[in-house]
Amino acid sequence: MWLDLYMFFLLFVLFAYLFVSVTVTNLHKSYFYFHFLMMLWPLFQFAIKITENPAIQLVYVKLAFVDLSLLGAGWLVFTFFLTGHTALLRNKKAFLFFIPALLTSAGVFVNYRGMFVQPFDGAYINRYYGPLFWIVIPVLLGYLLVPLFILAKTFASAQAPRTKRKIKLVLIGIVVLLASAVFDIFINVIYFSSAMIVPGLTSLGIFVSAIFFVIAIRRYKMLDIVTIAHQDVIDTIADGILVLDEHERVMEINRSFRPYLDLRLGERFVIESFLKFSCGEPQREQFLQTYREEPLRTARIDIIAEEADRRYISLQTAPIILNKVRVGRIVTLQDITEVRRLVNDLERLAVTDSLTGCYNRHYLTQHLESDIMLHVRGHRPFAILLLDIDFFKRINDQFGHLAGDEVIVWTVDTIRRTIRQTDSIARFGGEEFMIYLPDTAPTEAAILAERIKASIETGQAAVENGAYRLSITVSIGLLSVDTFEGGLQSNPNGYITQLFTLVDEALYQAKKNGRNQVVGSAAFAKRSIS
Incomplete structure (x- = not known):
């Protein structure tokens, strides 16, 4: 029974080490929330075994699985932060991400007629799981598999070796966590035998995965303040900014760009999709010719983004040069509506x-x-x-x-x-x-x-x-x-x-x-x- 307690203390040490060794940002705070939930599982597992009161044991069992549900939801949120999909959390329907966790937590805590868990030999140190357990577990696994898919997709589209190493460590950590949970279910639930209980499997998996997360944070600065500040600065710029690689894939996009064209990292940018706006056929053809045939030149064109209220947008593209080789392109959008109106007013006043x-x-x-x-x-x-x-x-x-x-x-x-x-x-x-x-x-x-x-x-x-x-x-x-x-x-x-x-x-x-x-x-x- 001491293995779970050891895992709790080791997780607490990692938590304290990270807390005192990094500059805490909002992204770090999201990880600390996630790490704190990881610490609670082994603590509740240990607590179950040190009391002989079945009622108290049942409370700890419920708290452990509620914590596991919240841990799944927390991991999904943390993944959104890691992969730059925080806009999904600002959506009005973002609460839907948390409904499965809340429903399973409610079902676990109510434990109606023992449908989630029942005691073995009158206690809950060893226990039987009911039909509700087999609803809760797929939900929890789903909370792990969805982030796994998002991270794998991000890893595939990442270009920088350092970024790939960071994502790789996080992927290994989540795979370890997922594998330990599945192994625990097979050994201690599906093939349950009171004589062959293997304690602490999920706790051990949580600890090992936390080690990978901490390495990614400390060694590769996964949540580095400079990186966060860089993105924050870009997102506060009123002009739309889009960074493309040499294959026209999106490497970075700021918040101001998305209202005009909603793209995801790794997706391909099609310049023609922008020029569907009114800008005049001769100017459009001249711009496209420069964009396609002379990629080392800066190209600029003014377009009307919205016919109804006449919003004027200045679209500019410029090459990104590294060691005399073009490695990408930056596309900027500037709303020049007020400037155009001011110029028009000045021209009108002048004549x-x-x-x-x-x-x-x-x-x-x-x-x-x-x-x-x-x-x-x-x-x-x-x-x-x-x-x-x-x-x-x-x-x-x-x-x-x-x-x-x-x-x-x-x-x-x-x-x-x-x-x-x-x-x-x-x-x-x-x-x-x-x-x-x-x-x-x-x-x-x-x-x-x-x-x-x-x-x-x-x-x-x-x-x-x-x-x-x-x-x-x-x-x-x-x-x-x-x-x-x-x-x-x-x-x-x-x-x-x-x-x-x-x-x-x-x-x-x-x-x-x-x-x-x-x-x-x-x-x-x-x-x-x-």
């Missing part, structure tokens, strides 16, 4: 007028320089309108500048409702606006200009929160270009400047003639542009 929301003069000048030259080369007609609010100074003097701003905004809104979607409007000056009409013949441009003038003239601008309604008019200079002479393309800047000068002359003429009118014709373009 729009803050008061009216229409384009500003700078943008219109750049836009016309490129677009008008395309029309010139293609001999496609276009027109430019320069519009000015009549007697605008009177409005500012009589009602104030805020009312003047309201009149300007109302004027722009009225123009927008009148022009076509292909037309562009920009604030050219204080109360001056330029309207660009692409692919527009002179007659059509004149009709549209008169329509804009009439829309403003027949409407009323509400100012000072609707306290006053003002009727205003505008003067419009019209420049239509449908005749193109040689030399127009040699100086785009000069050509645009001439267009602005001519349309300004037309506007001046409209004001000089009495305002509230449209002045201009194609003759302006033919007269001065060459």
Whole structure:
């Protein structure tokens, strides 16, 4: 009976040695929980034999097998920590892993009508096991076999020799534990004979397996703080990180990567699965060509991960070089949605007028320089309108500048409702606006200009929160270009400047003639542009 006590003390020594010789991390804590449960089995086995009270013996028997159930569940949890599958424990259904252990523990402790265990010769030092025992044992063996399978799979996919040695030691330890438990069942349960009891088999197996676990922890730093910190740091990084070997198998993946593509260690990464997101066919093909044919180059592409809320992701791949040889690849994902939105906002602010929301003069000048030259080369007609609010100074003097701003905004809104979607409007000056009409013949441009003038003239601008309604008019200079002479393309800047000068002359003429009118014709373009 002393063998179980010896095993308990030896397990306690290993526990104390490990506790004082390592820096305790969360992973170490999970092992200590597991090791503590291993210590309880031999302690309860010893306790059964030192009392002659059958009732107390039965309590220790129950506690021993409850401990064994918890030991199985603890081993499964510890395996999840070892193999990087802790995400399974954060799942809402993680409690399902513990249900078999809890049910078997409840069945053991209740021992309804002796269905789990019955005394032999009135005591429980030697005992008979009932039908519930043969339900409990497969559950316990399952708790050992599942981790064995997970560890074997991890061992097969591991590349580093040091990692393989660590996993190998743990595998040997669990095999020893499993073999001792099975051997104990065969000798002391299936072929039970009171004259041939072999004590301490499971206790001995637990101790030997614990030795392998401690060696793996101490010699190979299985639970090393640097390794844990490394993974913790990677998991706290907001960018997704994926490390691949030379065969595109996953060697490491952090928490931020999984929402986009849930992969397991050892699985193969398929880059095309990522590029199913919208990113443009030319960019996609160029990226894939670099990725496949030039693996030593860094490749980058921006993709839209979610069409609904327009999440922009920057995907970058870079080679991992060791001794001038590519041994793998690192893939990073960066959420650039806010950056893209900020850039878009800045671009919009740079090209729009803050008061009216229409384009500003700078943008219109750049836009016309490129677009008008395309029309010139293609001999496609276009027109430019320069519009000015009549007697605008009177409005500012009589009602104030805020009312003047309201009149300007109302004027722009009225123009927008009148022009076509292909037309562009920009604030050219204080109360001056330029309207660009692409692919527009002179007659059509004149009709549209008169329509804009009439829309403003027949409407009323509400100012000072609707306290006053003002009727205003505008003067419009019209420049239509449908005749193109040689030399127009040699100086785009000069050509645009001439267009602005001519349309300004037309506007001046409209004001000089009495305002509230449209002045201009194609003759302006033919007269001065060459």
